[in-house]
Amino acid sequence: MSVSETNRQYRKDVPIEQTWDLTDLFPDKESWEKALKEIVEEVDQITAFKGKISENANTLLEAIQTAEAYQQKVIHVAVYANLLVSADGSDPANQGAAAKSSSALATISSKLSFFETELLELTSSDIEQFIKDEPKLETYRKYLLDILEKKDHILSPELEEALSALGEVLDAPYSIFSRSKQSDMQFESVVDGQGNTQPMSEPLYEESYEYSEDTTLRRNAYDAFVNTLEQYKNTYAATYATEITKQVQLSKLRKYDSVTDMLLAPQQVTTEMYHNQLDVIQEKLAPHMQKYAKLLKEKLGLDELRFCDLKAPLDPSFNPSTSYEESSGTILNALDIMGPEYVEGMKKALSNRWVDRAENVGKASGAFCSSPYGAHPYILVTWADKMRNAFILAHELGHAGHFYLAGKNQTLFNTRPSTYFIEAPSTLNELLLADHLMDKNQDNPRMKRWIITQLLGTYYHNFVTHLLEGAFQRKVYDLAEEGIPLTADVLCKEKRNVLESFWGDTVTFDDGAGLTWMRQPHYYMGLYPYTYSAGLTVSTTMAKRIREEGQPAVQDWLNVLKSGGTKQPLDLIKDAGINMSNPKNIETAVDYVGSLIDELAESYSE
Known part of the structure; x- marks a missing residue:
């Protein structure tokens, strides 16, 4: 364990008022365990509708409402486990809860794969007639019509069930990425401008040091941050490449024209709207942000504005504190x-x-x-x-x-x-x-x-950081569809290219800038x-x-x-x-x- 880790408090020592109250979901861990067992057992309430969903309007309404009530219980179980591991992913008990939840969800998903498959047998005319027969179905009109949009891309019931059964495996890249970042990554302590040693962690860097008015602390923290990222880059590249390969192969399997089309489909957004967001902002915003970068360099009195200085306060001696x-x-x-x-x-x-x-x-x-x-x-x-x-x-x-x-x-x-x-x-x-x-x-x-x-x-956060993530993501999917291996060197090169293209010569980039594709979980969430x-x-x-x-x-x-x-x-x-x-x-x-x-x-x- 690094020095910095020993200076940080453990979850058990955190004042309770600073934590969320999970008893609003379940009174205690035992109640959650019981609910976890129940959702696995109660899935039969939904499978009872297998082969019957589209028999008539009343059955359709009953099936949807039963599924909705059941899904609420499933969501509570899954969210509870996710909140536990998000608050402290280093706790083996929390890791175990997340694993149990993930396994149960995969089992449930497999058993319920028939639900959408049977709904896809309906036509829009069928839906309109059912709504006419049972007006309460009007509430679910969009839900049903949204499902019909998948019709050309749905697989056989057997294949859909198999993919659902493999849900835990297909979600593994994100799980591995998250677990590693929370539990394995450790950072050396850093020295600030006064010569004091400060604890270092990813949350501390991203929520505090990256914005610090202390140039020495900001840059030392960045160096410690990227030094640790460097140690994991090949593992994370393999993890991310697996996620991309999964998406590309699923898009082919489901007969989409491209992986981009598949990922945009649930967003109900046209490719034109997607490209507009990326292209218009990159082209029009870059000159404005370069102007800001020059102002920042001038006001901070820096010989060069490094990538790690971009979030520094423009007025270093004025950084209001607040409780x-x-x-x-x-x-x-x-x-x-x-x-x-x-x-x-x-x-x-x-x-x-x-x-x-x-x-x-x-x-x-x-x-x-x-x-x-x-x-x-x-x-x-x-x-x-x-x-x-x-x-x-x-x-x-x-x-x-x-x-x-x-x-x-x-x-x-x-x-x-x-x-x-x-x-x-x-x-x-x-x-x-x-x-x-x-x-x-x-x-x-x-x-x-x-x-x-x-x-x-x-x-900056939304129009620069996340937008440039999107631009990088677009390039990565293009490379994957061309069959180019997504190694750590390729990913770092493409990330740095995107950053340099936007900021031009106003910012000095180092190799660590190319590693920032490792920071965000969003890459495992489709075109988010x-x-x-x-x-x-x-x-x-x-x-x-x-x-x-x-x-x-x-x-x-x-x-x-x-x-x-x-x-x-x-x-x-x-x-x-x-x-x-x-x-x-x-x-x-x-x-x-x-x-x-x-x-x-x-x-x-x-």
């Missing part, structure tokens, strides 16, 4: 415009231990929100007492607020919209927080500049990275509507959140008054980023 409690109050004030029902959910999340904010050995890096239907959302962050953390928390609360409202207004099968939309509610919360802070600090030029940099941090930019494009336009129109715009947005997954993404977004088929919306969002950078530069020249 979790203070940030909670600020966020609630910022979101007050969303109305009492929405704010009620936010208050519950912040005060009822829906948020896990501790930093401990084995905790997953980054941040996420998990929203099990029938319970409440759970948020994971790593709190570092910096105002930047307030933006991260606001982001995850956006996900929580979305599914809090969708869960109250929709059935389980209707809660989840396309991932193309999923990041819009989260990023809107960040923009509302920034607007609130700007209003509060009109007479404080330094604070206003800092807020602009936080806004730029939001756009680019959707962050789509969501932020939507939220940028929505924030503008709210500023200009007030409550009518807010009401439109709340209606969209409550709609859950009842509409396809383009139609859902149109209900918010935004047409995402028009690339000009993307350009408008990019222009807004450019205006922020111009405002920042002008404020320093005054």
